[in-house]
Amino acid sequence: MKKNNxxxxxxxxxxxxxxxxxxxxxxxxxxxxxxxxxxxxVPLPGSEPQExxxxxxxxxxxxxxxxxxxxxxxxxxxxxxxxxxxxxPFLVAASVLGTxxxxxxxxSKSGLSSDAIEKGRDLDGDGxxxxxxxxxxxxxxxxxxxISDKPVTTYDIAPGIQxxxxxxxxxLAGMAVENFETQVARTSLKIPSPALRVEQGDIVEITIQNxxxxxxxLHLHGADHGFLDENGEGNxxxxxxxEMPILPGESRTYNLKPRKAGTMFYHCHVQPHVHxxxxxxxxxxxxxxxxxxxxxxxxxxxxxxxxxxQTSKQSYDSEYDIHYMDIDKELSSRIQESNDPxxxxxxxxxxxxxxxxxxxxxxxxxxxxxxxxxxxxxAAESGKKAKLRLVNGGSKGISFHTHGHKFKIIExxxxxxxxxxxxxxxxxxxxxxxxxxxxxxxxxxxTNSYGPGIWLxxxxxxxxxxxxxxxxxxxxxxxxxxxFLDDDGWPISKGMNLNQYFSSDYYDxxxxxxxxxxxxxxxxxxxxxxxxxxxxxxxxFFGIFFSCILKLITKGRKK
Amino acid sequence: MSxxxxxxxxxxxxxxxxxxxxxxxxxxxxxxxxxxxxxxNIDRLPNGCEAIRSEKSITVYASxxxxxxxxxxxxxxxxxxxxxxxxxxxxxxxxxxxxxRHMWMIHExxxxxxxxxxxxxxxxxxxxxxxxxxxxxxxxxxxxxCDMSQHMEMGMRGQIIVGKGSGDLWxxxxxxxxxxxxxxxxxxIIFFCVLASIFGFILNAKLVKKERKG
Numbered sequence: 001m002k003k004n005n006x007x008x009x010x011x012x013x014x015x016x017x018x019x020x021x022x023x024x025x026x027x028x029x030x031x032x033x034x035x036x037x038x039x040x041x042v043p044l045p046g047s048e049p050q051e052x053x054x055x056x057x058x059x060x061x062x063x064x065x066x067x068x069x070x071x072x073x074x075x076x077x078x079x080x081x082x083x084x085x086x087x088x089p090f091l092v093a094a095s096v097l098g099t100x101x102x103x104x105x106x107x108s109k110s111g112l113s114s115d116a117i118e119k120g121r122d123l124d125g126d127g128x129x130x131x132x133x134x135x136x137x138x139x140x141x142x143x144x145x146x147i148s149d150k151p152v153t154t155y156d157i158a159p160g161i162q163x164x165x166x167x168x169x170x171x172l173a174g175m176a177v178e179n180f181e182t183q184v185a186r187t188s189l190k191i192p193s194p195a196l197r198v199e200q201g202d203i204v205e206i207t208i209q210n211x212x213x214x215x216x217x218l219h220l221h222g223a224d225h226g227f228l229d230e231n232g233e234g235n236x237x238x239x240x241x242x243e244m245p246i247l248p249g250e251s252r253t254y255n256l257k258p259r260k261a262g263t264m265f266y267h268c269h270v271q272p273h274v275h276x277x278x279x280x281x282x283x284x285x286x287x288x289x290x291x292x293x294x295x296x297x298x299x300x301x302x303x304x305x306x307x308x309x310q311t312s313k314q315s316y317d318s319e320y321d322i323h324y325m326d327i328d329k330e331l332s333s334r335i336q337e338s339n340d341p342x343x344x345x346x347x348x349x350x351x352x353x354x355x356x357x358x359x360x361x362x363x364x365x366x367x368x369x370x371x372x373x374x375x376x377x378x379a380a381e382s383g384k385k386a387k388l389r390l391v392n393g394g395s396k397g398i399s400f401h402t403h404g405h406k407f408k409i410i411e412x413x414x415x416x417x418x419x420x421x422x423x424x425x426x427x428x429x430x431x432x433x434x435x436x437x438x439x440x441x442x443x444x445x446x447t448n449s450y451g452p453g454i455w456l457x458x459x460x461x462x463x464x465x466x467x468x469x470x471x472x473x474x475x476x477x478x479x480x481x482x483x484f485l486d487d488d489g490w491p492i493s494k495g496m497n498l499n500q501y502f503s504s505d506y507y508d509x510x511x512x513x514x515x516x517x518x519x520x521x522x523x524x525x526x527x528x529x530x531x532x533x534x535x536x537x538x539x540x541f542f543g544i545f546f547s548c549i550l551k552l553i554t555k556g557r558k559k
Numbered sequence: 560m561s562x563x564x565x566x567x568x569x570x571x572x573x574x575x576x577x578x579x580x581x582x583x584x585x586x587x588x589x590x591x592x593x594x595x596x597x598x599x600n601i602d603r604l605p606n607g608c609e610a611i612r613s614e615k616s617i618t619v620y621a622s623x624x625x626x627x628x629x630x631x632x633x634x635x636x637x638x639x640x641x642x643x644x645x646x647x648x649x650x651x652x653x654x655x656x657x658x659x660r661h662m663w664m665i666h667e668x669x670x671x672x673x674x675x676x677x678x679x680x681x682x683x684x685x686x687x688x689x690x691x692x693x694x695x696x697x698x699x700x701x702x703x704x705c706d707m708s709q710h711m712e713m714g715m716r717g718q719i720i721v722g723k724g725s726g727d728l729w730x731x732x733x734x735x736x737x738x739x740x741x742x743x744x745x746x747x748i749i750f751f752c753v754l755a756s757i758f759g760f761i762l763n764a765k766l767v768k769k770e771r772k773g
Binding site for chain 1: 626629632726727728729731732736739741742752754758760762764
């Protein structure tokens with residue numbers, strides 16, 4: 001018993017000594033200060049060493065197949081694309097001529113199915129085909145597999161970021177992945193769904209071949225189309241108003257003969273609060289009827305239009321389809337959590353509550369920074385002009401902003417605006433699903449342009465320039481003048497080393513910001529080893545203390 | 560003509576002096592291109608001092624480079640503590656090696672000599688300033704700091720000890736600890752503490768069992 005008391009006393013002394021003085025209450029600290037003065041200096045823990053960023057991918061992969069070059073395929077002149085990564089020019093040529101009007105070699109190089117884009121007769125005799133039949137499939141990217149714990153048919157919006165996605169895809173021939181050895185989706189399987197281009201007055205058929213495991217439809221938002229087609233079947237894609245959804249393995253054809261030109265939109269209208277956000281959305285562009293107007297019917301993943309329309313060529317030096325999206329990882333991850341379609345269906349349409357949702361990823365033409373710098377830069381030349389057809393397909397508005405330029409709005413939702421509304425501006429609020437046609441003039445006059453440089457354009461809402469809260473990310477891209485673009489199409493920048501962003505570690509929050517330029521003041525602090533040791537000692541004395549107290553109590557009871 | 564010129568000049572000078580006097584209503588300020596010294600005192604004796612007992616020159620460098628090697632601070636000074644005699648004349652040369660403004664200022668000096676109890680040197684980026692003050696007769700520790708927002712908190716905090724001083728101030732860089740020191744602990748610390756307390760508990764229980772057996 002005596003021994004227990006001694007141990008109890010020792011444990012109390014141990015507790016008092018090992019209790020960290022920095023945790024004393026303020027009043028005690030002050031009274032101790034008046035007796036002994038301030039505590040001696042104990043250096044704060046040092047900084048963790050800065051690990052070198054292992055960039056495991058080429059920042060600007062070499063264009064080995066020369067896809068970005070200006071070239072002529074089957075008589076179709078395909079404009080140069082100055083970015084690191086460019087669209088497949090054979091797919092562009094097939095889009096222009098129709099998969100039924102090209103050689104087998106071009107068809108094979110395009111990767112399209114032989115009936116993906118069929119072009120028929122020239123009905124008005126103006127030198128271009130007016131019967132257009134487009135076939136779209138529905139593909140899932142970054143979905144789950146019963147034989148793998150990793151996503152399959154992968155598509156990275158940013159390094160290491162693979163949200164589950166759905167897209168209307170061009171009807172392809174062959175595998176969904178690049179080859180047998182990889183799970184990476186082939187280049188024409190990407191978000192957003194392809195921008196479609198038809199001519200005013202064309203007889204257009206769009207067949208949705210539902211290759212997915214859930215019901216879907218096609219809704220032609222803003223484009224002139226009948227509620228019912230010629231056969232009296234639903235043509236608006238709305239299950240609660242016009243038709244039943246297209247079930248997996250089934251196919252339906254939508255018809256239209258648009259009377260008005262303009263930038264429109266298309267998307268799935270089955271459970272749209274979920275399906276549109278998953279990626280089933282694309283630009284639908286109706287070009288003015290002009291002679292010899294061979295259009296690039298599909299612009300896969302949006303971006304630079306390699307074969308612009310006659311109208312565009314008359315007024316602009318280049319044209320870009322600009323498609324913004326946002327992604328909620330709480331939704332997109334649901335297709336990755338199970339491989340059972342019943343569980344996924346319930347999880348997405350019953351468990352997911354969009355009214356409590358927040359978006360995490362922000363994409364421009366299907367990618368977030370730094371990948372946008374690879375494929376979505378706008379290459380500028382002083383004195384020239386570009387046309388942007390912009391849509392916000394995200395669930396939240398965007399505050400579109402250009403550095404170094406004031407742009408003019410030409411059309412809104414496919415309707416021309418009068419002159420006064422075309423006043424130059426540098427911020428444009430674009431609500432969900434709204435389209436704007438914008439003129440960017442690269443003339444250095446203090447309004448249109450402030451001169452050559454690397455000028456960012458992005459959503460000016462702060463979260464829009466992040467990837468799940470990590471910046472720089474989101475939909476940042478840039479207008480880059482010729483003299484600031486190297487031969488590979490990479491911007492000759494003067495700021496931070498851009499290589500560090502090409503690492504999944506960066507977006508995993510593993511790399512301290514400014515660790516490379518100011519390590520002492522911004523690297524993570526090390527743990528306080530002395531304090532850890534003290535706390536473990538303290539905990540041990542507490543254990544001894546409690547066991548002594550317990551013994552005292554039990555002894556007392558026995559007596 | 561020349562008379563008129565002199566007349567205009569005189570009026571101009573007078574008016575600028577009066578404006579300056581208004582500006583310095585509270586503080587005596589000597590200003591030049593590199594910054595300024597406020598409330599300089601080269602000859603007025605504090606109460607309790609019969610004469611200037613000694614003279615001392617101090618040179619202080621300020622820059623972010625003096626923060627190198629001191630974890631957790633951003634701005635630093637070449638020294639953070641100075642021991643001086645009471646009733647002594649201290650000439651401080653403050654050399655700013657950064658490209659932004661810094662200050663070296665003392666508080667709680669006698670208000671009858673130093674308005675607001677302050678002696679204040681401010682040097683612009685890359686410039687130096689020299690100023691003189693006279694220490695009071697009693698032993699005391701005075702706070703020395705830079706009053707740019709967050710500069711004191713991020714390292715530019717020192718003390719000047721007159722005579723034997725009156726006890727160290729808290730958070731003097733390199734001299735004393737923070738009054739509120741952050742705890743740099745890993746998340747797993749709770750697990751280890753629980754383990755350690757169980758170990759202590761069992762250790763004691765075993766010891767007593769042995770005692771019983773014995």
